[in-house]
Amino acid sequence: MHKHYIIYKPYGYLSQFTYNLKRNKKLLGELYNFQAGTMAIGRLDEDSEGLLLLTTDGMMSEIVRGKKVEKEYYAQLDGIIDNEAVEKLKKGVEIGFKGIKYTTKPCMASILNNVPDFPLRGKKIRDERHGPTSWISVTVTEGKFRQVRKMTAAVGFPTLRLIRVRVGNINLGSLQPGEVIDVESFIL
Template identity: 55%
Template sequence: MDLQTNDDQHFLIYKPFGMLSQFYSNSKQQCKKRFLGELYDFPDGVMPIGRLDEKSEGLLLLTTSGKMSHFVNSQNIEKEYFALVDGAISDSAVNKLRTGVTIGFEGKKYKTKPCKVFRIKDSLELPEAEQKIRDDRHGPTSWISITLKEGKFRQVRKMTSAVGYPTLRLVRVRIGNYILDKAMDSGAVRPLEKLTF
């Protein structure tokens, strides 16, 4: 089954903090929000593959192929996030995240699936945060990597809060084999010839 044609267009972007993962909204409450269209002159029919919430940043893929968008969203493609959490995260908390924690989703309790989680010990090469984040003078923080094959609404934030370490900054760095280039600044757009998973 062909998921894309030669006429389809695809993009890899670094979605900035504070921007919605959409091109417009009919909601009066969102009329002053920032939308993806301000980053680039995207073609008609382009859509984000999945979403990042307004307060999250990082890798977002866009395509004009509805079949490709559906495929990526339905096939449990790995998505990796770097999360800066409040506190020096414990081994116990990391293990709980790995095995699954209970979060709220659509008004019900939901147990997350097992996933890959580890502490990041090396310094990260990310653009400077666009939002004010408290610094280590107010207590320790930790960077962790979380790789999921599911994507419930605000899942990573809910997971880290469930083990007692709220997320202060969240950056998606990988979707399948697509990795956020360290040279990309927030708001950067890179056209792709095709998408392969």
């Protein structure tokens, strides 16, 4: 019987269970006693937070990582993003991927008028002395390495904080950093 988990990956954790390099890293296995054979579906980099799905079912992993399942992120940006930059994001921007230039697929993007109410992050981002920030929502169906961060930087607004809030129909909801929910299946 396969196991499925919904977690809020905290800042500073790797989306993996083993790490063979010498530096100490925080790993997902420290958050919960996952069943043997559990794998993260996609990844969030060490500096990113939010919704992460895990499963023991390789076929489910393939479905979720597919191009039909939307992944929505909230990004706190350095500076006040404008509509022109958001329109560029929507149409696709050129980023680097594996040493070559890549144009992202069209996506959904919008400015968030209210600051999202997320738990404070363990490591402070910065304060108002460094200038204003803004928040956007970006929804993609692809997942290149650090894609959303590269996209916002490409339009002149580097990402300061990145939180995945939705995968398909599954939302982060009221989960808190490090919280894990064991579910029967994923309804995407």
